[in-house]
Amino acid sequence: MKLEDEIKQKSFKSPYHRMMVNIMFTGNFLQKRLLCMMREFNISPQQHNVLSILRGQHPDPCSLGDIQERMLDRMSNATRLVDKLLEKDLVARCQCPNNRRKIEITITEAGLALLKQIEAKIPPFEELFPAISSEEASALGQLLDKSRE
Template identity: 40%
Template sequence: MGDIAKDINSKFPNNRIKAHINIRYTANWINSKESEFFKPYGISPQQYNILRILRGSGDKIKVQTVKNRMIERAPNATRLMDKLLEKNLIERTRCEEDRRVVYVNITEEGLLLLSEIDQSFNLSLLKNLTDEEAKQLSDLLDKIR
């Protein structure tokens, strides 16, 4: 089990600064691990997030709704969706009443990919935590926000 002070060879003036750096360092570590995991599937963690949002919606939803629900508010969400569209994982349609409104939904191919990912995507990144510790961590992160 690593210690942030040893991992980045640094001393911290107080525990709040240490916690802040630790959150950022750990988030970066998780992002790196997720990117590695999704590479063989040909999608990014952000694209996975979009596909999960669309699967959860059960029907077509506005592009703006997807952007609002994303974990990472990606300014390039439209480009991420373009790439999913090219791979036939999502579909896009314009609203007939208001041409400025664009809807998206997940395709059968997108659902199949998510199903495949679900079978191998485990939470091994958090394997060192008990269920109670994971709840405590989640509660503390909520408290920060």
């Protein structure tokens, strides 16, 4: 459905204004779908993002700064997110043996198992975007990359 119909707005100041609103609207749309999927597993999309980052580093640890730098939502409080994941035994936190001021975080076996469960429930990306071809997805990704230059 066209953006204008979705938000009941007839026109925009410019094509760039429409593009910006469309990106934000679509991002919220995707976030809402992801939130619905994550709710079943009792974690937030931001917690899922932290677990995915840690799995990418596994078995090596990650610092809080590294996690914050790699998060999709960089405004998230990485410390609070890690604390919540610690409570659920999905991550472990320990002091770096070489630098006592540095805290290292790793994903636990329970965290790895949870990510596998989540991925089994999430449909393949192609199914999430049936109206977009592989070539269009690639072009859109390139345009979004270019928009951040």
